[in-house]
Amino acid sequence: MRKTKHFFLALLAVTGLSTAWASGLPGSDPDNNPAKTTYTVQWTGATEVVYDGQSHGLTATYVDGGGSHTLSLTYSNGTTVLTTAPKNAGAWTVTVSVPSGVSLDNTTTMLNIQQAPVYVTGAAAEIAKFADGTVIGVVTDHGVLNGVLNNDDVTNITTAVFDNALLGTGKTISLYYALVGDLDKVGNYALTKDTTTYTHSGVIIPNIVPNYSYGQNGFDISANGYCSGSNNYINYSLTSGNPDQYSVDFDSPLISDINWTNLPTAGLNGTININLPALDLPSGDYTLSVYFRDSRYPALISAPVPLTIHMNLPSSYTMPLFDNVIALIDTCNCFSDVQWYHSTDGGNTWTAIDGANGYFYREEGGLTGQYYVSVKMNGVQTFTCPQTDMETLVSDNNQNALVNAYPNPTVDNVTITIEGSENIVHTFRVISTLGVEMARGAFEGESFTIDMQGYQHGNYMVNVDGNVIRVIKN
Numbered sequence: 001m002r003k004t005k006h007f008f009l010a011l012l013a014v015t016g017l018s019t020a021w022a023s024g025l026p027g028s029d030p031d032n033n034p035a036k037t038t039y040t041v042q043w044t045g046a047t048e049v050v051y052d053g054q055s056h057g058l059t060a061t062y063v064d065g066g067g068s069h070t071l072s073l074t075y076s077n078g079t080t081v082l083t084t085a086p087k088n089a090g091a092w093t094v095t096v097s098v099p100s101g102v103s104l105d106n107t108t109t110m111l112n113i114q115q116a117p118v119y120v121t122g123a124a125a126e127i128a129k130f131a132d133g134t135v136i137g138v139v140t141d142h143g144v145l146n147g148v149l150n151n152d153d154v155t156n157i158t159t160a161v162f163d164n165a166l167l168g169t170g171k172t173i174s175l176y177y178a179l180v181g182d183l184d185k186v187g188n189y190a191l192t193k194d195t196t197t198y199t200h201s202g203v204i205i206p207n208i209v210p211n212y213s214y215g216q217n218g219f220d221i222s223a224n225g226y227c228s229g230s231n232n233y234i235n236y237s238l239t240s241g242n243p244d245q246y247s248v249d250f251d252s253p254l255i256s257d258i259n260w261t262n263l264p265t266a267g268l269n270g271t272i273n274i275n276l277p278a279l280d281l282p283s284g285d286y287t288l289s290v291y292f293r294d295s296r297y298p299a300l301i302s303a304p305v306p307l308t309i310h311m312n313l314p315s316s317y318t319m320p321l322f323d324n325v326i327a328l329i330d331t332c333n334c335f336s337d338v339q340w341y342h343s344t345d346g347g348n349t350w351t352a353i354d355g356a357n358g359y360f361y362r363e364e365g366g367l368t369g370q371y372y373v374s375v376k377m378n379g380v381q382t383f384t385c386p387q388t389d390m391e392t393l394v395s396d397n398n399q400n401a402l403v404n405a406y407p408n409p410t411v412d413n414v415t416i417t418i419e420g421s422e423n424i425v426h427t428f429r430v431i432s433t434l435g436v437e438m439a440r441g442a443f444e445g446e447s448f449t450i451d452m453q454g455y456q457h458g459n460y461m462v463n464v465d466g467n468v469i470r471v472i473k474n
Contacts, residue, residue, distance in 0.1 A: 115190035125160035227385035280314035409472035
């Protein structure tokens with residue numbers, strides 16, 4: 001009589017450094033379980049997929065009086081036959097090679113290799129709809145595929161689908177995920193969640209690109225600040241949508257908001273105009289919020305984009321005194337770190353003037369073009385707006401008038417007289433040699449008196465209707 005030998009399919013567990021014998025396999029206990037023909041174990045693979053066992057695969061042995069002997073195995077999925085443990089997910093029929101003189105109850109078993117679970121995070125899409133006739137949305141971020149093993153060439157694509165083809169907001173949109181990459185690897189993975197569904201009120205510009213060239217929420221803000229008047233603009237860079245209008249809300253009541261206005265440039269990169277009032281705003285930081293929309297769908301408005309801009313000192317802080325001298329007027333006696341700048345092409349390019357670091361700048365050959373000053377005001381960096389009015393030079397006005405001062409020098413009061421002027425009301429300014437404005441005002445008649453008792457010793461310039469006289473305080 002031929003003996004019936006028993007064979008065992010063994011799982012070699014690498015992490016435990018021991019052999020885990022699987023019970024209930026076909027042939028291992030035929031009297032108690034003659035009908036069992038399949039066996040599925042759960043193990044986590046260190047190769048391409050999550051396996052039913054480690055990469056050592058299965059082994060089969062038979063036992064008789066001569067000891068334990070290893071049998072060879074083949075693996076088949078119906079189309080492919082392997083002699084080594086497979087590394088792709090699927091159901092494999094394992095067949096043992098029966099040696100001569102040995103009879104086994106069953107020579108086959110099943111090896112089920114599980115797909116590795118993966119999932120997507122961070123996917124996003126535009127959730128406002130702009131056109132009828134299609135349910136396909138715009139994906140703004142395909143998300144990140146988590147759980148891929150051993151740097152396999154497997155990733156995902158995301159598709160956005162609206163619940164209906166009508167334009168509007170408050171819609172339900174579904175994000176569908178699919179695996180792409182190496183065909184030999186993709187089948188080894190299973191998406192644990194292949195769709196996400198959500199509803200939102202809708203915006204057309206969900207994101208602003210934050211990068212080094214656009215430092216404030218996707219906007220390029222002038223580092224030299226802004227000035228009163230309407231010729232100011234800010235560069236922007238957007239990531240999605242089809243905007244053609246913008247609006248601006250200012251937090252300061254001194255600046256009027258900008259209602260919906262057509263963008264001066266088309267596309268996702270361009271400029272917006274910032275209309276600042278002609279009056280001299282106090283220097284400092286101002287906050288504003290910018291909105292975008294597609295004018296075809298005026299109800300679909302982007303989220304507010306907060307910005308901070310710096311308002312410069314008005315140009316009145318610089319004054320051309322003579323044909324070749326311009327002064328910084330330090331009305332608060334709080335300026336330091338002065339640097340003069342000059343432009344000869346209408347303000348398109350500016351050049352720092354070497355050595356021009358005082359309250360006065362003298363230009364050999366006469367003042368030309370435009371000038372502004374970089375300065376710290378009470379320790380805070382700011383700028384003066386460009387002085388463009390060169391017509392206020394002292395030498396250009398009322399040179400037929402005669403201005404005198406007495407007593408000069410003086411220790412307390414000085415009387416200023418003017419003769420030959422056609423003006424009925426005269427304006428005057430008193431400026432120290434440091435550029436500090438000591439006094440200003442207006443008077444009628446041919447004379448007025450200045451109280452200089454609180455002034456320090458030194459020279460002062462008194463400008464009357466554009467005519468300048470020097471007064472000495474002892």
